Amino acid sequence: PIAVSRNYSIATMGADGIGPEVVDAGVQVLKKLQQLDGGFELEFEDYDWSSDTYKKTGKYIPDGGLDKLKKHDAILFGAVGAPDVPDHISLWGLRLAICQPFQQYANVRPTKIFKGTSSPLRNAEHGDLDWVIVRENSEGEYAGQGGRSHRGHPWETATEVSIFTRHSVERIMRFAFETAQKRPRKFLTVVTKSNAQRNGMVLWDEVANEIAKEYEDVKWDKMLVDAMTCRMVLDPKSLDTIVATNLHADILSDLAAALAGSIGIAPTSNLDPTRTYPSMFEPIHGSAFDITGKGVANPVATFWTAAEMLEWLGEGEAAKKMMEAVETVTERGIATKDLGGKAGTKEVTDAVCAELEVVY
Amino acid sequence: PIAVSRNYSIATMGADGIGPEVVDAGVQVLKKLQQLDGGFELEFEDYDWSSDTYKKTGKYIPDGGLDKLKKHDAILFGAVGAPDVPDHISLWGLRLAICQPFQQYANVRPTKIFKGTSSPLRNAEHGDLDWVIVRENSEGEYAGQGGRSHRGHPWETATEVSIFTRHSVERIMRFAFETAQKRPRKFLTVVTKSNAQRNGMVLWDEVANEIAKEYEDVKWDKMLVDAMTCRMVLDPKSLDTIVATNLHADILSDLAAALAGSIGIAPTSNLDPTRTYPSMFEPIHGSAFDITGKGVANPVATFWTAAEMLEWLGEGEAAKKMMEAVETVTERGIATKDLGGKAGTKEVTDAVCAELEVVY
Ligand SMILES: CC(C)[C@H](C(=O)O)[C@@H](O)C(=O)O
Numbered sequence A, B: 001p002i003a004v005s006r007n008y009s010i011a012t013m014g015a016d017g018i019g020p021e022v023v024d025a026g027v028q029v030l031k032k033l034q035q036l037d038g039g040f041e042l043e044f045e046d047y048d049w050s051s052d053t054y055k056k057t058g059k060y061i062p063d064g065g066l067d068k069l070k071k072h073d074a075i076l077f078g079a080v081g082a083p084d085v086p087d088h089i090s091l092w093g094l095r096l097a098i099c100q101p102f103q104q105y106a107n108v109r110p111t112k113i114f115k116g117t118s119s120p121l122r123n124a125e126h127g128d129l130d131w132v133i134v135r136e137n138s139e140g141e142y143a144g145q146g147g148r149s150h151r152g153h154p155w156e157t158a159t160e161v162s163i164f165t166r167h168s169v170e171r172i173m174r175f176a177f178e179t180a181q182k183r184p185r186k187f188l189t190v191v192t193k194s195n196a197q198r199n200g201m202v203l204w205d206e207v208a209n210e211i212a213k214e215y216e217d218v219k220w221d222k223m224l225v226d227a228m229t230c231r232m233v234l235d236p237k238s239l240d241t242i243v244a245t246n247l248h249a250d251i252l253s254d255l256a257a258a259l260a261g262s263i264g265i266a267p268t269s270n271l272d273p274t275r276t277y278p279s280m281f282e283p284i285h286g287s288a289f290d291i292t293g294k295g296v297a298n299p300v301a302t303f304w305t306a307a308e309m310l311e312w313l314g315e316g317e318a319a320k321k322m323m324e325a326v327e328t329v330t331e332r333g334i335a336t337k338d339l340g341g342k343a344g345t346k347e348v349t350d351a352v353c354a355e356l357e358v359v360y
């Protein structure tokens, strides 16, 4: 019996390494939040798809799995990757095997200098670096095309083929301009490498020029991906929303997290903006097998991830309260080792739950 | 009449923007050095190939031009790129049109925190960050393949095709291991993205494993390009020699220069290690039309470039003296605006020439 009208069905999938631990922590905080808020209800259903499943069955996703998964409103994901499975198998077997059929074409990666944390840059303090990177998540360098001929011979030739379709470039560009439009500065930087790559990258440039006309209130500029890394380091305040290809944004978003000192706490959202399929939310840190099972994994990335999920579901107020509670706890120094603290996963999670009582 | 047995013929090509100014400064310092040293002789021949030539004749390189250029021992290059020529035209018309036929397959980019300059990173001082990035310079993402179909229609599809040949991956990997072997730490990091790109990038991984066996005294590790940006920011001391694809290294080397605070002073060498063709040496800064003709361009990158050229020609002692003189001048604060000084191109150049007299 559904007590409130705003009811959301969430698939949880911890997958590998510390994934299940942090997803558990996320669920605990989400349950607390829902109870305090009272305005919405979350139902959780857990999926045990992981590298263990793969090693036992040869598959990450059981037959018919995607059809089941499709029925949820959102997916809260942990991490995929195991020491004894090649990375390209786990990536393509689970994460991309969900993102690509579900056309989660917009990957959104916010980065900021969290209260209580510091940037490795001399010239950046809390508030100075506040970026959202929009990553094209359905094609480009991750289209999965290419091959190898003459294996092992001196004339062996391998190709990686990047695919850029006007349809997909237009949709990600619109999404990026809309993302920029919703932020106070309304400023977008479009990143390409069209001086060296004269086909898909020139298409990106052309589409940016066209789509920009639909968003006259958004200011925008263009950067080459190599020069962009310099600008991120030397002039972080000059940037706000950023859009780039699958690979370029993969690189830039890791750099962004490192520059913000948030590599262990940043979230990423794999969105289907048409809302035909559920979107998937995950912390960007990996499976971290070295600390798995020790109770020391930092759950903050998953809390931020959970807040992004709530926002996407339409529960923006609750998302804001979640982030308030999390930042207060971090600022107070209740943090795991990677943030310079001494707390374990449970302590941080309990502290956030307690702080939520104050916030509400 | 050649007075000494070590005689080198140098092609100079200032090309666009501040290129001719800094190449002139470089030639002045090289002439001073040769005069003081007395052990070798340099002959210079200037080539006026540039975006101006292109605008007048429709070509950057006149017919038969490469055959003439081929006869020199080295090429000292300024910068290519003009505001009224699309970047992909100037790049492919001049720089790549020399690098690719001359099989200058190894692009070498040293980065360090120069005396008298500072890093934007809190945790890096002079001596902490001392890297050589080896960039594959003949194929990969710059192979020039790919195309566009259905232009302008919603189903338009563009491709960028990266080509990796075993021959070229092996030669760059050997070159990188040899570069690492010559440095005190004998440590190489091989960068790929083989979790996402399963053909050419996996070939890179395989070849690295094979070639490593030929260099047992070199320690090495592997990084994914996205995680590499984090390591460069968070743990710069852990890196020494780095090898990566054409695009990855393009991005990483700009990041490296920014992190070292050396974006305006770094050199790059386009080498044909077989010495069949002349190698080409250039400062990494671009044509900088905003300051062209004002006498304020920083010549230090070109001095460092000239030193790299001398080293390659076998004049390692002279190269060392050049760098000694340059670092002393920079440390003393005789520097252009971009390095926080007030000097013009001529003042810095004269100061280096004067310092060379002290060094010799
Ligand atoms: C695990 C890896 C393949 C993945 C990617 O490249 O997409 C990761 O780096 C990321 O950024 O989410």
Ligand SMILES: CC(C)[C@H](C(=O)O)[C@@H](O)C(=O)O
Pocket (backbone or CB within 6 Å): A195, A196, A226, B091, B250
């Ligand atoms: C000008 C540009 C095409 C060039 C490149 O990408 O190779 C530059 O960025 C470089 O690093 O030399």
